[in-house]
Amino acid sequence: MTPESNLFGNVVLESGICLPYNEGLAGGPSPKMSGKRIVTGGAVASSLLITILYLVLQSHTNSLYLVSNISEAAFSLVPLIIAVYLLKSRELPFYKSTICLTIGFFLWFLGEVIYSTYALLLGVAIPYPSMADFFWLTGYWLVLLGMTLSIQPFRFAIKSQTLVLATVVSITTSVLVAAYLVIPVIAISPDTATNMVGFAYPISDIALLFASILGFLLFRGGKVARGWYLLVLGTLLFSVADILFSFTTAKGTYFDGHPLELLYDYGYVCFGLSLYSQLKVAWD
Secondary structure, X not given: OOHHHHHHOOEEOOOOOEEOOOOOOOOOOOOOHHHHHHHHHHHHHHHHHHHHHHHHHHHOHHHHHHHHHHHHHHHHHHHHHHXXXXXXXXXXXXXXXXXXXXXXXXXXXXXXXXXXXXXXXXXXXXXXXXXXXXHHHHHHHHHHHHHHHXXXXXXXXXXXXXXXXXXXXXXXXXXXXXXXXXXXXXXXXOOHHHHHHHHHXXXXXXXXXXXXXXXXXXXXXXXXXHHHHHHHHHHHHHHHHHHHHHHHHHHOOOOOOOOOHHHHHHHHHHHHHHHHHHHHHHHO
């Protein structure tokens, strides 16, 4: 087993392979239950707070506009901060994959900041497509690379049933996207450039969904399964949000402060909690 595989120690893969663990990170502090409660409680509280704000401010356009553009960037910091903290230890298993995830989350954060800059400082209503989309879309593929690097050492343990299931879910999602997004949007919007950008997001989501489902099924029942489950959940939330965003912008019904934006906030929280759960496994 390669040195990078230690993070997935004491995990019995569905193939029956048991991966020994390396007793945690060298010199790492012992995790405390109070820390876990604080992180989880903070994630739940912040999600509830932003949900309440969106609901209350729907009739207060200016305040909602401000909250929308600030909160998106703030929530995108959640996975980025945790990823940076993970990188503080170079002994961290899967260090290369964590670097890719960190860069990907940083690009998502830049995308949010650029979008908010257009909206709040330059007065551009719904800056889409814009330079922000370049950073967002590039970030998707860096996150995908990070997931792939985490799975790659265990590729020989992937059962054919697991691969088939992940493929079926991805193909089904692709068909649904084509039926309920691509065809309707093409019929609504004649803007080819905007449509291409809009379709690029679901394509990226499907790639992330395939990788996250594959990882979850591969490590199901092990210590890191919860982290992969949260990755799947975060990817699903992003997928639904991206589809709704593309559809509502094509119809001209999207606005900054639209409730669909909450799905992005929840997704960022899920990605952050996923990384935190990996950190807890390394410390145990």
